[in-house]
Amino acid sequence: MTDHLLDIAGLSVDRGAGDVLRDVRLGVREGELAVLLGPNGAGKTTLLEAVSGLVRPRTGVVRMSGKNVVGLSRTGRARLGIRHVEQGRTVFADLTVRENLAVVAPARWHTEVLELFPELEKRLHTRAGLLSGGEQQMLVLARALIGSESTRAMPPRLLLLDELSLGLAPVVVSRLLPVVRSLTARGITVLFVEQFATLAVPLADTVHVLDRGSLVFSGTPAELDENPGMLHEAYLAR
Numbered sequence: 001m002t003d004h005l006l007d008i009a010g011l012s013v014d015r016g017a018g019d020v021l022r023d024v025r026l027g028v029r030e031g032e033l034a035v036l037l038g039p040n041g042a043g044k045t046t047l048l049e050a051v052s053g054l055v056r057p058r059t060g061v062v063r064m065s066g067k068n069v070v071g072l073s074r075t076g077r078a079r080l081g082i083r084h085v086e087q088g089r090t091v092f093a094d095l096t097v098r099e100n101l102a103v104v105a106p107a108r109w110h111t112e113v114l115e116l117f118p119e120l121e122k123r124l125h126t127r128a129g130l131l132s133g134g135e136q137q138m139l140v141l142a143r144a145l146i147g148s149e150s151t152r153a154m155p156p157r158l159l160l161l162d163e164l165s166l167g168l169a170p171v172v173v174s175r176l177l178p179v180v181r182s183l184t185a186r187g188i189t190v191l192f193v194e195q196f197a198t199l200a201v202p203l204a205d206t207v208h209v210l211d212r213g214s215l216v217f218s219g220t221p222a223e224l225d226e227n228p229g230m231l232h233e234a235y236l237a238r
């Protein structure tokens with residue numbers, strides 16, 4: 001037994017032109033913030049997709065609380081508390097903040113999550129398209145946290161975030177990432193892919209680095225710092 005909420009072992013994924021993930025072993029402990037780094041095309045998105053059920057592995061196991069979820073549908077995994085915010089996820093620009101939340105769940109479910117986002121609470125009746133880029137991503141995050149009628153799980157147990165900060169200025173990202181960090185204090189385990197490695201690493205408990213489909217480093221931010229070659233790998237093309 002391990003204290004891992006998420007345990008991946010022997011994971012290989014072929015997206016049609018050979019393996020893009022090769023024999024990956026990675027564990028995420030309950031309540032931790034884990035960041036996944038690596039150059040473009042390394043397989044970061046694919047790894048998150050294999051956990052949430054968007055892609056089917058060629059081989060390997062993905063265990064959530066000890067249960068292998070590989071054979072489960074996306075909804076089945078969501079019911080176990082796996083929530084995936086995919087890359088490029090956006091808001092409904094013509095709907096208000098409140099309406100954007102109501103699309104996923106009734107208003108009585110909104111209260112708890114809005115406590116995390118005072119910016120959104122103040123602008124419930126504003127059209128989402130008028131929010132700043134950072135506020136729009138907070139709304140995306142808020143929707144993911146609320147969950148839906150089909151999953152009925154608030155909060156999620158494991159939140160997978162794929163480049164939430166895409167297109168945002170560093171100053172905005174530096175406001176968004178502490179919000180992500182604060183989720184772990186509420187018992188949510190987070191595995192996230194982040195392009196702003198220099199901002200994300202200091203906030204993380206654990207750093208994983210993928211390179212061309214293979215996991216080449218797992219350790220603490222301090223251990224990453226002690227490894228200049230790996231640091232270069234992790235930050236490559238960033």
Ligand SMILES: Nc1ncnc2c1ncn2[C@@H]1O[C@H](COP(=O)(O)OP(=O)(O)OP(=O)(O)O)[C@@H](O)[C@H]1O
Nearest residue numbers: 015016017020038039040041042043044045046047
């Ligand atoms: N839908 C798809 N069909 C076929 N191949 C894909 C698909 N999505 C990704 N790939 C390939 O899988 C490999 C890994 O891509 P992936 O998007 O997982 O990497 P990444 O590390 O997230 O990259 P980035 O940082 O650019 O988002 C790449 O070679 C990519 O071309």
